Amino acid sequence: DYRSTEKCLKCHTTGYKQEGGFVDDATTPGLAGIGCEMCHGPGSEYREIHKKKTTTFTVEEAKAAGQLFGSINEAVCRRCHEHKDTPFQPNIDAKYRFNLKEALKDSDAFHKLYPLEGKHE
16 A cells, blocks of 8 residues: 555555645545645635636636746656655666656546646646
8 A cells, every 4th residue: 555655655546644634545535646736735714705706716816815827847756756765666668658648538537527738837
């Protein structure tokens, strides 16, 4: 299980070793796995804007509420996907090379429902 080692927990849980973050599967099951906060920061404030305005919020509103905005640059995602602690390195096998477009196609994230274009600047 990828959540059995500390090296994996920092990318495969939300808020590991942070106040209010993942503790363990029994205590904080909702913070297990990879979620929006991995790229966008703690959502306690900006999630209200998302709930109220869905896709009509402005970047400025979300930023003012603490949301971080990623980039369509694959280097942002490689922070975890090709982190030194992951055993799935592209130099071991080319199948581990991260491809953002393919990853977003397979994602159950917000971005599968709402296009990225115009939201990440």
